Amino acid sequence: MTAPQHPQPPAPQAPAFAPEAPQWTGGYLSPIPVRKATLADALASEWTKIRSLRSTMWTLGVMVVLVFGIGCAIAAAATTVDNNGSERDMSALSFGVFGVLLGVICVITLGVLTITSEFGTGMIRTTLTACPNRARVLTAKAIVFFLLVFTITLVSTTLVGMVAESMLQGQWTDRTTGEMWLRATVGVSLFVALIGLLALAVGTLVRHSAGAITAMLGLMLLPLVMSMFMYASALSEIKKYLIQYSIPYELFVLFASGSDGPDSSGPMGWDPVWIMMGVVAVAMGGAYAALMKRDA
Template identity: 60%
Template sequence: MPAGGPVGYVSPIPIRKATLLDAVASEWTKIRSVRSTMWTLGVMVLLVLGIGFLAATLVAGQDGDTGNSSPLALGFFGVLLGIICVVTLGVLTISSEYGTGMIRTTLTACPDRGRVLGAKSIVFFLLTFVITLISTGMIAVVDSALLGDRTTFTPDAETWLRATVGVSLYVATLGLLGLAVGALLRHSAGAITLMLGVVLLPMVLSLFMMGDALSEVRKALIEYSIPMQLSAFYATSADHIEGPTGWTPLWIMLGVAGVALAGAYVSLTRRDA
């Protein structure tokens, strides 16, 4: 009896080398079938749309106009809270598998650990980018419709692009940073806590740095904090903002996320599951 089976038998299952696309398909099946994805991204959408609409409604109900401010800027408040949901999902995308032991099955099915990390990163980034883009695009249209006649500022193409595509890329990249931290710590609660500290702690610490000796440190903490970098995407040429402006916050976040993912790759390939 030949090792391959009975004489003349040909398996109907094609035999080919596994690729990155196979790993992406597997990770897409996993991320869309778990409840955490629906809840975290669902809450994020509700925050972005709900808070953005509420802020625009309150401003529209006031007397007078809003001056030269961009009506798209009111979307900032919902996105700022929504990023907590995104970083949470980023952490859970990989850390939950360590908590349940599913990571052993994943690495058995796909021994190439770099491919696993790459597939998770691609699926998570594309999913969160698309959902965030839809949400920011919808609230930008709503806010512009509600406040378009209350301001002397008319958003141009660059303003629209940064308030939708730019913000969505930044949020998705911040989520990738959460995924990398989850791979490094392998503990959901610890990684989520660390990411919340990254988002909130610089602003909180700056409130307690009142002395002149710490003025430069306080200024740096404020200018490079996540909320200030996010607000830069909504700023117009008339706004005076210290620190990174325009698309610079995105390049900073891409660099930080890239370094963290490189560390996650080294950790994943050198440590046991």
């Protein structure tokens, strides 16, 4: 008598997805597809950072209030002045310069904080771990910051110009041309955004918020302050040079009537934009070199 035969269980079959399943190699295996990071990824990251910071909202919000509020207030005050039929040697667009001068301080502050806040909190280590290409990180910060400041300044200066011209009702608008509109809006916006990039470069070099902001404010105001104490005739040329190439004077040049500046011997027309481009190129070159060589 033979023992009963028990049926053998079928051999287990591999699931259909087994040939494509990832193999365990002893480390962490991410289920997310891995690809090489690009500049677009860095731009998206920096945009997320800058729009989520409270400092961005406050500094740019105060800037808009200063540019628009002061420009419109001075234009409104000008409407009460009786010109007795005389021709004004300025345009309605010129009233925007007073608000922009104060708004530049907000741009400088935000430009510095864009990079120094990460050095202060140690977040820069996380940023450079996620994106080891340091040049790409600084490039993304510069592009996002430049476009943001340029857009906000362009909208603010355009609104101030429109409101000022409507308030003055032709008293100052006889000299307003398309070239003046372009310089007082696009030119000024480029100039202010470039100052912000210079602040970003200084912040990268100094890596300290208070120190970088102080350095930028000194760069903006020190030439004018020094010129006030140059009474000697031997220093007249130096005094004139310091005034003509100071940031406030160059802003006045962009708002000035015609192609000439307040002093035809100095920068005029679009010269302030080209000068600032050269300065920013040198400063950003130093910022790239410092970020590549120094530890985070």
